[in-house]
Amino acid sequence: xxxxxxxxxxxxxxxxxxxxxxxxxxxxxxxxxxxxxxxxxxxxxxxxxxxxxxxxxxxxxxxxxxxxxxxxxxxxxxxxxxxxxxxxxxxxxxxxxxxxxxxxxxxxxxxxxxxxxxxxxxxxxxxxxxxxxxx
Amino acid sequence: xxxxxxxxxxxxxxxxxxxxxxxxxxxxxxxxxxxxxxxxxxxxxxxxxxxxxxxxxxxxxxxxxxxxxxxxxxxxxxxxxxxxxxxxxxxxxxxxxxxxxxxxxxxxxxxxxxxxxxxxxxxxxxxxxxxxxxxxxxxxxxxxxxxxxxxxxxxxxxxxxxxxxxxxxxxxxxxxxxxxxxxxxxxxxxxxxxxxxxxxxxxxxxxxxxxxxxxxxxxxxxxxxxxxxxxxxxxxxxxxxxxxxxxxxxxxxxxxxxxxxxxxxxxxxxxxxxxxxxxxxxxxxxxxxxxxxxxxxxxxxxxxxxxxxxxxxxxxxxxxxxxxxxxxxxxxxxxxxxxxxxxxxxxxxxxxxxxxxxxxxxxxxxxxxxxxxxxxxxxxxxxxxxxxxxxxxxxxxxxxxxxxxxxxxxxxxxxxxxxxxxxxxxxxxxxxxxxxxxxxxxxxxxxxxxxxxxxxxxxxxxxxxxxxxxxxxxxxxxxxxxxxxxxxxxxxxxxxxxxxxxxxxxxxxxxxxxxxxxxxxxxxxxxxxxxxxxxxxxxxxxxxxxxxxxxxxxxxxxxxxxxxxxxxxxxxxx
Numbered sequence: 001x002x003x004x005x006x007x008x009x010x011x012x013x014x015x016x017x018x019x020x021x022x023x024x025x026x027x028x029x030x031x032x033x034x035x036x037x038x039x040x041x042x043x044x045x046x047x048x049x050x051x052x053x054x055x056x057x058x059x060x061x062x063x064x065x066x067x068x069x070x071x072x073x074x075x076x077x078x079x080x081x082x083x084x085x086x087x088x089x090x091x092x093x094x095x096x097x098x099x100x101x102x103x104x105x106x107x108x109x110x111x112x113x114x115x116x117x118x119x120x121x122x123x124x125x126x127x128x129x130x131x132x133x134x135x
Numbered sequence: 136x137x138x139x140x141x142x143x144x145x146x147x148x149x150x151x152x153x154x155x156x157x158x159x160x161x162x163x164x165x166x167x168x169x170x171x172x173x174x175x176x177x178x179x180x181x182x183x184x185x186x187x188x189x190x191x192x193x194x195x196x197x198x199x200x201x202x203x204x205x206x207x208x209x210x211x212x213x214x215x216x217x218x219x220x221x222x223x224x225x226x227x228x229x230x231x232x233x234x235x236x237x238x239x240x241x242x243x244x245x246x247x248x249x250x251x252x253x254x255x256x257x258x259x260x261x262x263x264x265x266x267x268x269x270x271x272x273x274x275x276x277x278x279x280x281x282x283x284x285x286x287x288x289x290x291x292x293x294x295x296x297x298x299x300x301x302x303x304x305x306x307x308x309x310x311x312x313x314x315x316x317x318x319x320x321x322x323x324x325x326x327x328x329x330x331x332x333x334x335x336x337x338x339x340x341x342x343x344x345x346x347x348x349x350x351x352x353x354x355x356x357x358x359x360x361x362x363x364x365x366x367x368x369x370x371x372x373x374x375x376x377x378x379x380x381x382x383x384x385x386x387x388x389x390x391x392x393x394x395x396x397x398x399x400x401x402x403x404x405x406x407x408x409x410x411x412x413x414x415x416x417x418x419x420x421x422x423x424x425x426x427x428x429x430x431x432x433x434x435x436x437x438x439x440x441x442x443x444x445x446x447x448x449x450x451x452x453x454x455x456x457x458x459x460x461x462x463x464x465x466x467x468x469x470x471x472x473x474x475x476x477x478x479x480x481x482x483x484x485x486x487x488x489x490x491x492x493x494x495x496x497x498x499x500x501x502x503x504x505x506x507x508x509x510x511x512x513x514x515x516x517x518x519x520x521x522x523x524x525x526x527x528x529x530x531x532x533x534x535x536x537x538x539x540x541x542x543x544x545x546x547x548x549x550x551x552x553x554x555x556x557x558x559x560x561x562x563x564x565x566x567x568x569x570x571x572x573x574x575x576x577x578x579x580x581x582x583x584x585x586x587x588x589x590x591x592x593x594x595x596x597x598x599x600x601x602x603x604x605x606x607x608x609x610x611x612x613x614x615x616x617x618x619x620x621x622x623x624x625x626x627x628x629x630x631x632x633x634x635x636x637x638x639x640x641x642x643x644x645x646x647x648x649x650x651x652x653x654x655x656x657x658x659x660x661x662x663x664x665x666x667x668x669x670x671x672x673x674x675x676x677x678x679x680x681x682x683x684x685x686x687x688x689x690x691x692x693x694x695x696x697x698x699x700x701x702x703x704x705x706x707x708x709x
Contacts, residue, residue, distance in 0.1 A: 021489050027496040034503050092485060092541075114492030114534055117499050 013037045013128045014056065018048040018074065019063035019090065031117055037124065045069030045077070052081045059127045061120070063090045063113070064098050072101060079106050084134055086127035090115070143457070147450050154446035162438045170431050174424065181420045189332075189396045189409060189416070190380045196330050196338065197380075197398035197407045203326060204301070204401060207243065207318060208284055210236060212303045214247075215314040220305065223249045223314060229260040236316075245298065245317040252280065252311040261317070263294050275300055279313055286401060288342045289320065289349075296320070297350070324349040327407070333418065336411035340400065341366055348405055369397045369406055384413060480651070480664075484537035491537075495530035498523045539664050554589045554596060556622050556629055557582040563600050564620065570608055575615030582622050586629055590699040595672045599680075602665040603633040603692050609656070610637025610690060628678070628695040639686040648682060 015037050019025045022043055029039040040055065042048035045068055048060070060078060064071030071089065078085055089102045089110040099110040108127045111120060214232060215223070222228050229247055236244045246261020254271025270276040273292070279285035279302035287300040302315040327349045330338035340348035345366050369381055380398045387393055392413035400407050414421065502523045510516055564578055571578050589596070607618050616636035623630055640648060640655075647653045649670040654663035666680075673680040677697045684690040 021493070023493045024489060024496065027493060027500055031496060031500050031503055092488065114488055114495065114530075116531075117496065 013124065014058045015039045015124060016042060016048060016051055016057040016060040018042040018045070018060060018066075020044055020066040020068070021063070028117070028120075032121070032124075035121060045071075045074035048074055049077050049081065052078060052085070056082070057085060058131050059086045059088065059108075059124050061088045061090060061124070062107075064102065065092055072098065072105065075102055075105055075107055084131060086131045088120075088123050088127055147454055150453065151446050151450045154449055155442045158442035158445060159438060162442075163435060166431065166434055166438070170427055174427050177423065178420060181417065181423075185416050186382055186394075189394065189411075190382065192330060192332070193338070193396045193398050193407060193409045194380050196327070196409075197400055200326055200340075200400055200407060203323075204286055207240075207301050207316065208286065208303070210240070210244075211301050211314055211316050212284065215303045215305045220249065220312050224258045226258050226260060226266075229258050233260040241322070242319050243322055245319045248315050250276065250302075250313040250315060254280075257312075265293060268293055275302065276313070279304060279315070280311060286404075288346065288404075299323075299348075324351075327351070330409055333411060333415040335415040336409065338407060338409040341370075341406045341408060343370055343404055343406070345370070366397070366406060366408065369395075369408075480540035484540040487533065488537055491530050491533045495527055498526035498530070502527075539668075551590050551592055554591055554593055556586055556589055556596075556631065557584065559593065559596055560600060560620060560622065560631070563597065563604055566601075567604050567608060571618065574608055574612050576608060576611050577615075577617045579617060579619045580621065581619075583624075586622060586624055587698050589629060589696055591676055591696065595676075596696075599669045599672050599694065600631070600633070602669050603694070606665065606692075607633055607635035607637065607690070610635045610639075614638075616689070624698075625695075627698050629698060631694040631696070632691060633694070634689060634691040636689040639688055639690055640682070640684040641686055645682065645684055649680070 013036075015032065017025055017029055017032070017039055019028075020043055025041045025043060029041050032039050040051050040057065042051050045066060048062070051057075052060075062071055062074060062078070064075075066074070075087055075089070078087060083106070086108040087102075087106070089099055089107050090113045091099045091110055092113055099107075102110060108130060109123055111123060214236075218228075218232070223232070229249065233244060233247045236247075246259065246263060246265070248256045248261070248265065248268075249258040250256050250270055254269055254273070254276050256265060256268040256270065259266045259268070275285065275287040275290070278287075279300075283304050285300075285302045285304075287302070289297050289299045291297060292300075298317050298320045300315050300317055302313050304311055304313050327338045327340055328351065330336075337351050338349075339351040342348055369383075372381075380396060383395045383397075384392055385395065394411050394413050394416050396409040398407050399405070502520070504510070505516065505519055505523070510519075513519070560580070560582055564580060568578065604618070604620070610616075611618070614637075618636075619632070619634040621632045623632075644653075644655060649666050650663075651667040652663040653667075670680050673694055673696065679693070679695040681693040681695075682690065683693070
C-alpha cells in the first residue's frame, strides 16, 4: 500500500511537523512550505499518530517535550506505524540523554531547540535522502 | 553585627568561666575529701598508737619500779629473818651484810640500821654517823612500828639529804625491833629518769600528797605544776588493778597541750607520772600534716592551672569550630542561593526558548516575504532586511544566554573519566592561541608530566578552564600581556594557576565575582554566569576556586582539585 503511492510525489518531501507550541508550528510550516516541502502540522502526539494513519510521510520533526504525551512514546508509536519514517527530534538544551534514547529507538537525528531554519532544512534533506536510500 | 560579636564574646567568656569552675569543683572536692579523710583516719590511728606506746611504757616502768621496791624489801626481810636481832646488833656484822648487799646490788643500799622498839638505833652500818640516833619522833618510825614492813616517802631526815627508807618489823625474840635500809635516792631516781621520749617527755613520782618523790632532770615547771589538779584527779580515783594506766590530755597555763600518763606504785601510795608535750608526742603527725597540706596545695595549684589552660584551649577550639560553622553555613547559604538561582534560571531559559524561537522564525518569515518582487521596489527594503537580521542576531544571543543558564543549572556531561590535566590544558591553550595572537597576549605554560590522573568529567573541566582562559584574555584584550598557566601537585591536590597581567579586579568586586549574574563586562558581552558555573563545578568536585588580584598588576585564579585515592600514584607514561 505504501509503495503504490510512494513514487507519485517523489520530488517533494512530505514532512510531518509535531510540536505543541502552535505558533511555532504555524510559522515554521509556512517557511518550510515556501521551500517546496509538503508540511502537515500536528499539535500533539495524538494528532501526529492520527495524521500518520491517514497519510504517508517521509520525514517527521518531533518535539520531545509535549504536554499530552512524552516525545519518546510518540516516537515509538510513529516507528510502529511506519518503521521507515525518518524522525528528527527537537530537544531542549541539556536533554542529550533523551536524544540518545531516541537514536537508540530508531530516530534519524536530533536538533537542539531553538534552532535556525537553515539547520533544520539541512537535517530534513539529509533525512529524506536517507529514507530514499533505504528504499 | 557588633551586637552579635558582643553576645558571642559574652558567651565564650561565661563558657570559659563555667569550664574553669566545673573542673576546679569536680577535682578539688574529691581531693579535699580524700586528703582530709585519710588524714583524719591516720590521725586517729596515730593517736591510738602513741597512747598505746606511752601506756605500755609507763606500765612496764611502774612494774619495774614496783619490782625494784619489792626486791629491796625482800632482801631486808630475808636479812632480818635469817640473822636475827642478836647478830645484827653487832655492828661489824651489820657492815659486813651491807657490804655483801652492795656487792650484789651495787650502791642501791646506802646504809642499814637496827632500831629498837623505842626508836633508838642500836646498830648502824653506813657512811653517816647515825649510831644511837633517836627516831622515836620520826613519822616513818611510828608507821613502821605499826606494820610488818614499811616503805617511806622521800624525806630529808637527820642526814639532811633526800632519801627513803625500807623498814621491816620483826617481833621474834624480845619484842619489836626494826631493820631498816636507806635506798640510794640518786639510783632510784635513775629508774624514773630512764623513761624519756622525744624532746619533752619525762617522768616523775608523786606521793599521795602530790609531793615529788624523784628529781626529774627537767623539773616540772611552775606551769606544769599548775596542772597539778590533774595529779589530784588521778590520786582521787584509786586504782582498780595494779596495772591500770590512765591518760589525760590537758592544756597548761601557756596553752600548750600536755599528755599525762599515770600509774600507781607501791600499792597506791605513789603515782608514776609521765608527761610530754602533745606537739612533741605527735611530732611525726605534725610532719605528715605539713606534707599533706603542701601536697594538697600543690595539687590545688596544678588543678587550677590545668583548669585555666584546658578551658582556654577548649574555648579556643569551640571558637574556631563556631567560626568554621559560620563560614560553613555562609557557604551553604551561598550554595543554596546558587542552586535556587540555577533552578530559576533553568526554568526561565526553558520558558523563554519557545517565544524566542517563534520570534526568530517570524522574523525569518518576514525575510522570506521580502524576497517577493512586490517589495523590491520599496525604498525601505534595506532597512527592513537590516531590522530582520538584527532580530535574528539578538534572538541568537538570547539562545546563547539560555544555553549558559541551563549549563549553570545542570552540567551537561558529567561522565567521570581519567584525565591527564596536561593534555586537557594543552588542548585549551591551542584553542585560544589564535585569539591570544590578536590580543597581543603571550601564553606561557608549565605543565609537569608526572602529575596523577584526575577522576572528573572532561567537559566540566574544559568549561572551567575555557572560562578562566577567556576571562584572562578579556582582561588583556586592549593592552596585551602575558597569560601564565601552570599546574603542580600540593599534597592531595592538583593546583592549576591561571594568571594574567591585565587590569586586575578592584577589591569592591573581588568578593562578588563568583555571584551569579555579576559582571563588569559591557552589556551584551557577558552573562555573569561563567565564574559562578566554574565555582559550582569545582566546588562539586570537592576542590577550591580562589582568586587573587591587584589592580594594575593582574589577576590569578587558583584551582585546587582533589586527587581521588584510587588514581593516586598513577603516572602517565609519555
